[in-house]
Amino acid sequence: MVSFCPNDGTLLMPKKENGKSQLICRKCGYKTEATDNKKYRIVVKIPHTPKDKTIVLEEDLERKYEIDEDEREELKRQALEYYAEEGET
Numbered sequence: 001m002v003s004f005c006p007n008d009g010t011l012l013m014p015k016k017e018n019g020k021s022q023l024i025c026r027k028c029g030y031k032t033e034a035t036d037n038k039k040y041r042i043v044v045k046i047p048h049t050p051k052d053k054t055i056v057l058e059e060d061l062e063r064k065y066e067i068d069e070d071e072r073e074e075l076k077r078q079a080l081e082y083y084a085e086e087g088e089t
Contacts, residue, residue: 005030014040 003012005025012023014034021034034040067075 003032013042 003023004010005012005028007025007028007030010025010027012025012030012032015022015024021040023032023034023040024030
């Protein structure tokens with residue numbers, strides 16, 4: 001059952017006070033005792049589309065940039081060759 005505040009029409013939210021269920025207006029503070037014996041709970045459903053899904057990828061960034069001495073020398077050689085060729089043209 002949905003209840004609204006008689007003062008301003010705001011939805012009354014359930015809250016336990018002193019072991020009893022109360023319905024409270026968040027706008028004006030109006031309170032009333034919940035007359036139903038049902039349990040009140042707030043449910044918010046958020047629809048998600050496949051576009052909303054998030055993919056999380058983890059990568060060890062430290063290992064990505066680790067190179068051994070041979071690789072370092074090869075990269076240095078390639079860089080020197082590239083700049084030597086650029087200087088010739």
